[in-house]
Amino acid sequence: MEHLSYQRKVTIMAAIITSMFFSSINQTIVGVALPRIIAKLGGMEYYTWIITIYFLTSTISTILVGKLSDIYGRKYFILAGIVIFMAGAFLAGTSKDIIQLIIYRGVQGTGAGVIMATAFTAIGDLFSPRERGRWSGLMSAIFGMSSVFGPGLGGYIVDHLEWHWVFWLFLPLGLVAFLMILFLFPQVERQESQSIDYLGSLLLTLTIVPMLLAFSWAGTKYPWSSSVIIGLFAFTIVALGLFIFTETKVRTPVLPLDLFKSSAVTISNIIGFIMNAGMMGALMYIPFYVQGVMGISPTYAGYVTMPMSISMLALSAYAGRRMTKTGKYKNLALTGMAIMVFGMFLMVIMKNIPVAVLSMIIFGCGLGLGMPVFMLAVQNAVDSKDLGVATASVQLFRNLGGTIGIAVMGTVLSTSIANKMNGLISRSGGVSLSGLDPEMSKKLTQLLDPQLLLDHSKLSVIQNGLPAPAQPVFAHLLEALKQALAGSLSNVFLTGTIVLAVALMLTFLLKELPLRTTVHKITNSSTEKQRDYHQVSLNMK
Structure with missing residues (x-):
């Protein structure tokens, strides 16, 4: 163009x-x-x-x-x-x-x-x-x-x-x-000399998908050393090898x-x-x-x-x-x-x-x-x-x-x-729950979810629904959760x-x-140096 x-x-x-x-x-x-x-x-x-x-x-x-x-x-x-x-x-x-x-x-x-x-x-x-x-x-x-x-x-x-x-x-x-x-x-005309690499496309997809799944699941859904993650990485390596071989042929x-x-x-x-x-x-x-x-x-x-x-x-x-x-x-x-x-x-x-x-x-x-x-x-x-x-x-x-x-x-x-939350719950973030009944203490610790910090309206409803003695304790726990x-x-x-x-x-x-000042470049086979082809104005103005 x-x-x-x-x-x-x-x-x-x-x-x-x-x-x-x-x-x-x-x-x-x-x-x-x-x-x-x-x-x-x-x-x-x-x-x-x-x-x-x-x-x-x-x-x-x-x-x-x-x-x-x-x-x-x-x-x-x-x-x-x-x-x-x-x-x-x-x-x-x-x-x-x-x-x-x-x-x-x-x-x-x-x-x-x-x-x-x-x-x-x-x-x-x-x-x-x-x-x-x-x-x-x-x-x-x-x-x-x-x-x-x-x-x-x-x-x-x-x-x-x-x-x-x-x-x-x-x-x-x-x-x-x-x-x-x-x-x-x-729209430009099709390059008739070109063909579609169906096998390479399939193998490239089979390389990318399991690799990204492995990285996405490892450490969260499955341990890094699990058979699922190791299997996905192994599949990726095999697919990558086949892809590289195919692309050379x-x-x-x-x-x-x-x-x-x-x-x-x-x-x-x-x-x-x-x-x-x-x-x-x-x-x-x-x-x-x-x-x-x-x-x-x-x-x-x-x-x-x-x-x-x-x-x-x-x-x-x-x-x-x-x-x-x-x-x-x-x-x-x-x-x-x-x-x-x-x-x-x-x-x-x-x-x-x-x-x-x-x-x-x-x-x-x-x-x-x-x-x-x-x-x-x-x-x-x-x-x-x-x-x-x-x-x-x-x-x-x-x-x-x-x-x-x-x-x-x-x-x-x-x-x-997870590490910080475990420490927070085990130590109650330095906040004493001794003044509350066991059932309320259990309820408060179950509410320690970082997702709760993202919905301020829901957070207000929960806090206002707690009995008066529990509200200051809950406020301290939320502050500890923010720090975590x-x-x-x-x-x-x-x-x-x-x-x-x-x-x-x-x-x-x-x-x-x-940076070239031409759209196209070709290689001179005798010198292997790039030269300009189809000069195009820069239109700098």
Whole structure:
């Protein structure tokens, strides 16, 4: 699509941005509302599964659609992604219990994976890597914008409306995005020489699913040393071996292993994996801290996370312009990762709302600087014929990292809080229950559930229903429970800080390839050096 006029490209980008905003706003509006939704539906032990299933299905659909879109074009896949996402959002709003919500979130994740795989790749179809820096920054800014409005809006809905509207509110925007893509997005002809790697797709799915299930169940539903977890990991290893063997034999692999001969692709994907593991695994618990420990309502909890989105919005736009102007990106990545580590460390030691807001601002700055870099580094290192699958590989590693990170952080939280709760109950948190009758003492200790801290109205009803002598004791127990939750969440944030520090160290190994000023590149067989092909104007003005 490089032959299109610049004005037509901008029009197409407007359609892509609309579809991306529809997908991302639905994510950010749900995040801050989930604790209250869980309190309504029950099943806090399945909390991480609402996030995990989304990443699992989006991971699989992303990598499968990446190669298919290289063959058939992007248009109809992004249309299908919007329809699937809308169906999942509508069904999620009809959920009667936590299991239904998890299933429908899986449908949403499938649609989101298709949208992400095709939307980011379409930018590569339209613009050269040098100019792509500006648009990558803009796309990151779209995520930032949705993060600004989403949390506060999601909190307002669960505070003042039925929680179902969290999923239904933006469905009309999905219809607008569908129509814009349908009429504005051009369709390219199929690459007839390409075939579909059905066996590789199946083996890749059989690798990803048991691996993510193992990480999600280990330490929570089953011990790490259980036969179920060991069996899942063993199945993953066998499937992975068969997948690698298959990909070396088929004509058109679903994930060409030759991509990883480029150190820029390999290092960028490893960093993306580790970064998302630390970031997603920890940040998903910010609403828990703000609402459960600090006692902030969902509406105002959204305002606490909003500064992160605003700083990310500003810095991602700056990073995009900077990469387009200089053609370089490594220093931005290093600076961004270092700032992210510092922001996450502040979350470990935060004790009040001002420190929480400061940590959000700093983390958002680092995220805005670093996040756009690694996708662009991968796209710059590959030929345009592999653009879809290369972009999908970035999403694959990010989603795998996020899913595994969420699972591991969930294990850290559940293990930590179980230990603290055992100590709390055995010692009664330093609160004397001797003045109460045994039946009331037993009832109070049974109420020590962290989930109770997320539903303030239910908490008030329980406390007001207790006899007068038990109320001050219950208040002291709740304070001890908050401290137990706060300490457990600090352990989660510390784990995230360590993981992000590892990603920072790996960023020093990232090889910086000057950003091309052409859409296509080919390799001269006699010199093995890349040369420009089909010169494309930067349209810098």
